[in-house]
Amino acid sequence: MINARKTLGALALTAMFGLSAACAGPAAETSGPAELRMTVWTSNEAQLKLLNSIGDAYRADHPDVSKITFESLPFADYNTTLTTQIAGGNAPDLAWMGDLSKDLIASDALVGLTDKLKATDGWQYDDLLPSVTAEYSRNGTLYAYPFSNSPYALYVNTDLLAKAGQKIDPATLTWDQVAAAGAAVHEKTGKAGFVIRDFDYKSWNVLATVWTGWGAAAWSPDGKTCTFASPEMQKAFSFLHDAAFTTKATPSPGTTADFFAGDAAFTIAQVSRASLLTGSFKFGLHPLPAGPAGKYAVLGQAGVGVLTSSKHQSQATDFLAYLTNPSNAEKLAQFFPPPRKSLLTGAKLAANNKTLSAEQLQTVVVDQLPNAVTLPNHTSPAEIAQKGKTALDAMWKADADIPAVLRSVCAAIDPILAK
């Protein structure tokens, strides 16, 4: 009996500790000079150097901010690390964000920026391109500044194409022509045809760079209904399935080929990946090939916002306004395609770009942005990605029943979309 009492006492003590820890509320706004912390997923030295220089310049005029730290988190674990920091009461003041933005906005975890940015002298809010702010807005309020708007483009290894005796006309290029040339390259050289970079038969949302050409979409515009089983999507996946298992125009599952190492004739990747080109082969860079539904453009975005859990919301918001003002936006544009119309010309983007010409940047970035769609983005992105992947795994077999697999994707993600 005594032992039982002791055990119960110990459990009660444990529960008390647990409850007190669990119920600890967010810390109040602190007084005195603020130390700001911003999480980023880049570890690129030049980019961090630029961010630090902007931070230093801001601090010189703002004694109420004593320190600004840019914390690099690995991209693969970025969302998990950020949410763990927030849940653990160690949230940063500002954060870069990708597909986590919908969840953060829906949870009121981001500070509305529109009023502050409009009220900041010389910020020029109307300079922002509406097509790139939509993803980070709700009810007319902007919650994250879309600092990077990098369209997907078609990279071509012209050396490999020449070796296989293939020619393409970028002006009239279609997906069928890319697949035919890719299959020929694979047959004649043993190298891969076309590669959808970062897809690797796992990250299916990147396939929006293909299925949009067939007029397909992952879900309805209001995000409530899955449209994976549509006839357009079936045709797009039939194309991909044929390319992987019949014509061999793209590497099959479990096979890797790195375009930037010279292992493939084509790749679909963001324009910002041009930094991976080493000059070991001649290349071409073009807008995405046309699909049966015509020409289209797809955009990968990143934004930066202020978290409501920040102990220094006002200073963090003020710093964000400074970081993204016209002058600093121009500096950031050397790495990230900006959201400002005034900066979106091929010549301006080429001024700090050693790899791409003004003409290439005009064609694959500036001309694409106004009508580009973004990759599928929704609340609960990780759960949708995982459930969709689990269902889509059945697609990547030679004898897959394509319509049935696509219906199973909808069965898996519809309950999450409906939440």
Place this chain on the structure above:
Amino acid sequence: MSRASANARGTARPPFWTTRRRDVLSGYLFITPQLAGVLLFVLIPVGLAIWYSLNDWNVFTGKQTFVGAEHYAALASDPQLPSVLLATAIFSGGVVILNITLGLLIAVLLNRRFRGATLFRTLFFSPVVVSVVAWTLVWGFLLQDNGGINGLLATIGIKGPNWLQHGNTAMLSVIITQVVRSVGVNMVLFLSALQGVPSQLYEAARMDGAGGRTIFTRITLPLISPTVLLTAIITIVGALQSFAQIAVLTGGGPELSTTVLVYYVFQQAFEFNDIGYGSTLALMLLSFVMLLTLLQWQLRRKWVFHEQ
């Protein structure tokens, strides 16, 4: 009776710091660091997990809503859970059986005196000290369709399977990756136990005409059975906690074929941000580990040999 009279009769009050009390105090002082560790890193986390399992937690805002047994009810209606439990059983079963049998077999072979025995022991043990993520990454490259293993098979005219893309071969791959890396621990434990078996028993058995198989089953196995129990417990617990191999090698796929319970806990809690349901699953995993350990501990009376 006054104190003075009691002292006068030689019945003085015994000193407070008796030998027994000193022993008890030193005992408690010795276990205090461990006790603090258990409290801080086991009891409090388990208490928190129980609390979280009773709540819905919006990790973005820190708001918690008490939902009672809702997450426990969700276990029964989770359509993925049966597949996850099946994958957990296959993975753990495969790892435990292979790890113990191979560990014992290698230990028996290396328990003999021959040239290079130490080198072989080192070779079999060396994967244990390699970082699990680095180890798994290398195996990931080897197991690709156009990877090293299929390249080797091709040299002898065999078309290897696409190891990580099909359910059965993916599970086999993660089991083998795990076993090859960790079998060295069991090998060392078995080697130590084998070297503790008195040689007189073997000599007596041989004089009585016993063969190798009889000697192994009647002398070696019973005498090393306490070590078999220890390795079984360690291996089962280790198998149920294997995470990095799955996360790096297959990400739980294809489909749910390699999604084991601990990986599912991670997904729910840290990828889907459902800390409440993740905690419920973690408590279920804890229950499994405790039950299996208890079961083995109870069954030890049936098969573990203790010299009197």
